[in-house]
Amino acid sequence: MHSFPFCPNPHCVWHTKAPDFPWAKPKGFYTTKAFGRVQRYQCSACHKTFSSQTFSLAYYVKKPVALSDILGRLQSGESLRAMSRNLGFSLRLLSNRIDRLARQALALHSQCLQARTGYDSVCIDGFVSFDTSQYFPSEIPIAITAHSQFILDVSHATRRRSGTMTPAQKKKAKELYERIPLERGALSRSFRDTLTSALSFQPPTALHPFVLITDEKPDYERVLFALNAFRTQTEQSRIVHLKIWSKLPRTLSNPLFSSNYIEREIRKDLANHQRETVCFNRNVANGMMRLSVYLMSHNYLKPFRIRAPKGSHPRTHAEAAGIPCALVEQFFAELTGGIRAFLSRVHLSEPMQRTWEKRWKTPGKDTPEYLPKYALA
Numbered sequence: 288m289h290s291f292p293f294c295p296n297p298h299c300v301w302h303t304k305a306p307d308f309p310w311a312k313p314k315g316f317y318t319t320k321a322f323g324r325v326q327r328y329q330c331s332a333c334h335k336t337f338s339s340q341t342f343s344l345a346y347y348v349k350k351p352v353a354l355s356d357i358l359g360r361l362q363s364g365e366s367l368r369a370m371s372r373n374l375g376f377s378l379r380l381l382s383n384r385i386d387r388l389a390r391q392a393l394a395l396h397s398q399c400l401q402a403r404t405g406y407d408s409v410c411i412d413g414f415v416s417f418d419t420s421q422y423f424p425s426e427i428p429i430a431i432t433a434h435s436q437f438i439l440d441v442s443h444a445t446r447r448r449s450g451t452m453t454p455a456q457k458k459k460a461k462e463l464y465e466r467i468p469l470e471r472g473a474l475s476r477s478f479r480d481t482l483t484s485a486l487s488f489q490p491p492t493a494l495h496p497f498v499l500i501t502d503e504k505p506d507y508e509r510v511l512f513a514l515n516a517f518r519t520q521t522e523q524s525r526i527v528h529l530k531i532w533s534k535l536p537r538t539l540s541n542p543l544f545s546s547n548y549i550e551r552e553i554r555k556d557l558a559n560h561q562r563e564t565v566c567f568n569r570n571v572a573n574g575m576m577r578l579s580v581y582l583m584s585h586n587y588l589k590p591f592r593i594r595a596p597k598g599s600h601p602r603t604h605a606e607a608a609g610i611p612c613a614l615v616e617q618f619f620a621e622l623t624g625g626i627r628a629f630l631s632r633v634h635l636s637e638p639m640q641r642t643w644e645k646r647w648k649t650p651g652k653d654t655p656e657y658l659p660k661y662a663l664a
């Protein structure tokens with residue numbers, strides 16, 4: 288008898304937690320080219336069969352790849368095509384492994400957020416990049432804690448190109464926007480996404496009002512004022528909005544430092560978000576997967592202060608934000624070799640769920656993204 292932590296069937300009574308007694312009995316085996324002989328098991332409650340591969344991050348994989356290698360390359364600014372050339376893998380295979388990494392990272396992040404004990408002010412600012420072409424700029428609001436630089440959540444909005452354009456560019460823009468409809472009110476929706484997430488992750492209490500720090504964009508205030516939690520706030524659940532003039536020097540003492548900092552890091556580290564890049568996102572859903580992997584590795588793997596003496600605490604942004612050290616230490620092992628995360632067993636925010644299910648829309652693409660069945664189990 289083998290002991291598995293839960294039954295992989297989402298409709299089974301033992302899906303959340305398996306009983307202490309042996310419940311999975313061996314039932315035959317199958318052979319694969321990638322992993323050789325694999326033992327099958329049967330659950331004694333729902334009688335569904337599964338194998339140890341069902342729990343593996345390499346479920347349905349035909350070619351085993353070291354996920355830690357892909358993660359390292361992604362963090363250090365290697366573009367997808369460069370990775371594909373250097374590792375000798377196709378873009379499709381790479382994208383599949385990045386999706387697996389991203390889902391695993393989002394699940395671990397949601398688990399860590401539930402165990403978080405810290406409290407901090409929250410900065411939200413839109414990071415501007417573009418998808419498919421410069422005619423489709425994207426605004427990516429990121430909710431990040433003000434003192435620990437810990438990412439809480441991230442969303443995405445596609446908007447129209449603004450600023451000075453030549454007559455030919457104006458003509459092309461007009462044609463494109465007539466042909467390709469964009470979501471109305473996307474900027475407000477994406478800001479609301481991250482604000483709602485941040486509020487749910489650290490709801491205000493009598494001792495800790497929720498302090499939101501943004502720049503002076505009127506949209507932000509409008510969305511905040513319309514929010515039920517803001518309108519019905521009491522002394523026990525205060526929400527305070529701090530607006531920062533965007534021309535202030537971008538130093539450590541600027542209250543929006545965290546937003547400025549993460550924007551600089553993303554531009555420096557991710558090939559698809561550098562200015563005037565030719566490695567821009569061809570597909571928004573894939574881009575959000577890649578960004579999620581990067582942001583979660585910023586939280587859980589990157590040192591909180593690069594020049595901090597060895598062994599000093601907090602070592603990572605997550606520890607600085609009040610995530611228990613044990614969870615932070617497990618993060619990397621579980622990200623690249625732990626039990627595969629099941630959607631039915633995790634609690635994700637709305638934007639995280641969209642990323643998981645690849646529901647971010649690419650301008651000009653009408654068909655939904657391909658989603659393997661195992662990703663929805």
Ligand SMILES: [Zn+2]
Nearest residue numbers: 294299330333
């Ligand atoms: Zn079962």
